[in-house]
Amino acid sequence: MSRRVPITPQNVSAPLTSSATFLVLRIIHPYSPSSADTIRSTISSVADLSKNVAIRDLSASFSCTVGIGSNAWSALLPRTPKPAELHPFREIKGRVHTAVSTPGDLLFHIRSERRDLNFEFEKQLLDLLGDEVEVADDTEGFRYFDVRDLLGFVDGTANPVGEEVNEAVLITRDESATGQDVRAEAEVGGSYIVVQKYVHDMKRWSSLPTEMQEAIIGRRKWDNVELDDADEGKQAAHKTLTTVEDADGNEYGILRDNMPFGSPGRGEFGTYFIGYSARLWVIERMLERMFIGNPPGLHDRLLDYSTPLTGCVFFAPSASFLASLGKD
Numbered sequence: 001m002s003r004r005v006p007i008t009p010q011n012v013s014a015p016l017t018s019s020a021t022f023l024v025l026r027i028i029h030p031y032s033p034s035s036a037d038t039i040r041s042t043i044s045s046v047a048d049l050s051k052n053v054a055i056r057d058l059s060a061s062f063s064c065t066v067g068i069g070s071n072a073w074s075a076l077l078p079r080t081p082k083p084a085e086l087h088p089f090r091e092i093k094g095r096v097h098t099a100v101s102t103p104g105d106l107l108f109h110i111r112s113e114r115r116d117l118n119f120e121f122e123k124q125l126l127d128l129l130g131d132e133v134e135v136a137d138d139t140e141g142f143r144y145f146d147v148r149d150l151l152g153f154v155d156g157t158a159n160p161v162g163e164e165v166n167e168a169v170l171i172t173r174d175e176s177a178t179g180q181d182v183r184a185e186a187e188v189g190g191s192y193i194v195v196q197k198y199v200h201d202m203k204r205w206s207s208l209p210t211e212m213q214e215a216i217i218g219r220r221k222w223d224n225v226e227l228d229d230a231d232e233g234k235q236a237a238h239k240t241l242t243t244v245e246d247a248d249g250n251e252y253g254i255l256r257d258n259m260p261f262g263s264p265g266r267g268e269f270g271t272y273f274i275g276y277s278a279r280l281w282v283i284e285r286m287l288e289r290m291f292i293g294n295p296p297g298l299h300d301r302l303l304d305y306s307t308p309l310t311g312c313v314f315f316a317p318s319a320s321f322l323a324s325l326g327k328d
């Protein structure tokens with residue numbers, strides 16, 4: 001029997017906040033031992049660094065989730081088996097739209113009710129990482145009215161709640177028929193994360209009649225009521241294409257914490273998509289259904305108005321595992 005140690009997950013299901021920073025970093029010399037030491041020690045101290053900032057306003061629900069990319073895992077943790085599904089983002093080329101794959105070794109999903117707390121944390125974090133990393137992307141998200149995206153729709157409604165959250169998001173110990181633990185210690189209590197930074201063509205989107213926008217999303221814009229699915233084989237709405245079932249008809253939810261970002265002055269209007277799941281294949285299946293279409297050719301019409309500029313996969317190990325890296 002394997003040894004049972006208490007596992008504390010990272011706070012992946014932190015409540016939706018009004019501000020978030022999505023920081024994606026590249027490690028400059030991933031195989032340099034001193035660089036790997038600095039990075040392991042910094043990410044192992046994220047819980048302490050978070051306390052440092054969170055205490056300054058306990059009502060602001062500060063949290064930071066750390067994700068490690070596949071190549072970074074090989075470099076930083078060569079003796080620790082990689083989580084079973086962890087691999088770099090696989091580009092998906094549909095007939096019209098492509099889900100691009102872009103570089104990213106580390107993700108910090110920094111959330112709170114206060115932009116200044118997120119800013120301060122990011123500053124202290126980057127000070128610790130010093131010259132070992134470069135910023136691949138740094139996006140500042142904000143809440144837009146009643147949790148709407150910039151397309152005007154309430155975003156996040158179908159997220160799992162209560163007990164469903166952990167089931168959807170956290171990898172549990174998986175017992176084989178012989179009672180042997182088949183999950184590597186590093187995987188338990190962890191989650192896969194997929195991020196994509198989308199920019200919208202607001203001019204064209206705004207020129208669509210509301211009924212057409214609603215048919216694309218699959219919900220009414222004003223009151224968020226879900227619309228009926230289109231008939232089998234016909235153009236499906238976004239909410240239908242992102243509903244994923246296995247061969248036995250079991251549906252798999254994911255946890256999304258999308259945030260608007262952008263600047264009217266720069267003509268930039270975007271949605272930062274972030275999805276957490278215990279099963280990477282579920283998010284990948286959603287992406288295939290969006291970009292290739294179901295049936296193939298009938299892609300998600302949301303993509304005619306939304307272009308992904310990035311695409312990365314990370315693994316967020318448990319907080320216990322992260323903390324142990326400092327002792328390596």
Ligand code: HEM
Nearest residue numbers: 149153154155156157158198239242243271273286287306
């Ligand atoms: C549902 C917006 C990208 C997965 C929705 C809804 C909106 C929305 C408004 C309906 C309300 C809700 O349940 O949240 C967007 C926008 C995106 C985007 C603006 C980017 C431009 C994605 C991507 C995925 C995804 C890339 C997955 C890979 C889902 C899921 C649902 C959903 C799972 C719930 C479906 C259900 O009703 O069961 N999205 N989304 N979305 N979206 Fe997206």
